[in-house]
Amino acid sequence: MKFNIKRSIASCLVLLIGVFSVASVNAAGTDHVKAIFMGDSIATGYGLEKIEDSYFYQVTLDRSYHAVNYAINGHKSTDLLSLLKSNDPMREDISTSDVIFISIGGNDLIGLFMGASTTQLMDILTNGGESVYVKTAIQMMKTNLDAIMSEIHGINSDCTVIFQTQYNPIYAHPQYKAFADKIDAFAPLFNNLFYSLAEKNRNVYVADVYTAFDNYYDTQKSYDVIQSDGIHPSEKGHALIRDVLLQKVSELETAGAIPTTPTLPESKYYLLGDCDGNKKVNILDATTIQKVLAGLGSFDEVGTLCADANLDNSVNVKDVTAIQKHLAGLLPNSEIGNLIAY
Ligand SMILES: [Ca+2]
Numbered sequence: 001m002k003f004n005i006k007r008s009i010a011s012c013l014v015l016l017i018g019v020f021s022v023a024s025v026n027a028a029g030t031d032h033v034k035a036i037f038m039g040d041s042i043a044t045g046y047g048l049e050k051i052e053d054s055y056f057y058q059v060t061l062d063r064s065y066h067a068v069n070y071a072i073n074g075h076k077s078t079d080l081l082s083l084l085k086s087n088d089p090m091r092e093d094i095s096t097s098d099v100i101f102i103s104i105g106g107n108d109l110i111g112l113f114m115g116a117s118t119t120q121l122m123d124i125l126t127n128g129g130e131s132v133y134v135k136t137a138i139q140m141m142k143t144n145l146d147a148i149m150s151e152i153h154g155i156n157s158d159c160t161v162i163f164q165t166q167y168n169p170i171y172a173h174p175q176y177k178a179f180a181d182k183i184d185a186f187a188p189l190f191n192n193l194f195y196s197l198a199e200k201n202r203n204v205y206v207a208d209v210y211t212a213f214d215n216y217y218d219t220q221k222s223y224d225v226i227q228s229d230g231i232h233p234s235e236k237g238h239a240l241i242r243d244v245l246l247q248k249v250s251e252l253e254t255a256g257a258i259p260t261t262p263t264l265p266e267s268k269y270y271l272l273g274d275c276d277g278n279k280k281v282n283i284l285d286a287t288t289i290q291k292v293l294a295g296l297g298s299f300d301e302v303g304t305l306c307a308d309a310n311l312d313n314s315v316n317v318k319d320v321t322a323i324q325k326h327l328a329g330l331l332p333n334s335e336i337g338n339l340i341a342y
């Protein structure tokens, strides 16, 4: 019972691992600042070995936020706008949020390049920012960003919104790296849209991730902040984004634009269902419980929390079934796979 009481007052961290599903640990009655993360696969932590390496997780822990992540792999600005208009739980969370972090536009920019026909590609490479395709894509993203901001402010005009500029990953792309300088020539045209947005709207700010990556490339002579896919940030890249965001958060806290969570005893988190402690939930976790139930080993304190997959305060065969059903997609409202504070 002690565990449940602790949990009910603990902060909340909601994770998306691979698929879009949002669940939340009850954080009612807490004074935690509420943060929402949204956007694309940079924000989901796509491709990372451990979700703890994501900037989303690290910013949340650093500031003891109650955080919810609505990011979806592959999303462009058009997709984020549709999601904002249609997702009621997201709108509900926005209405009570203090700060929103948005990573969007990378797929608009790269998609323009990678989705181009030969004719379009030639036009882009020849004319850069003057290309009709680049201009059209920028105009569409501008329209979407304006609409995204009016949706958010329509729900909650007081929350602070931080847009992340999009870094150029193509220097590290196995296939397209020869075109990296071409992309770099018009990437600022996309990123300038965020600055215009911040000028036009109150409570809107920009965290300059682009420049942090660009400086890293120059000073470190390395692209190891990018994963081997040549697109997504690596563990180091997420640490870089984390630093840029925390710097901006500090400034905005000092300016009074973001509240700070009162100092609370440090929360620790466990991954529900991860019975073997490898930071993933898979079928081996169900097997681990079966072995312990058969007397082949035992759980320590955290292991016991992780193994109580159905959260009924005991570890038994029902937890094995719960993990199996979760893995089969049959328990959409389960908290298995979420980080839970204790
Ligand atoms: Ca595991």
Ligand SMILES: [Ca+2]
Pocket: 307, 308, 309, 310, 311, 312, 313, 314, 315, 316, 318, 319
């Ligand atoms: Ca149980």
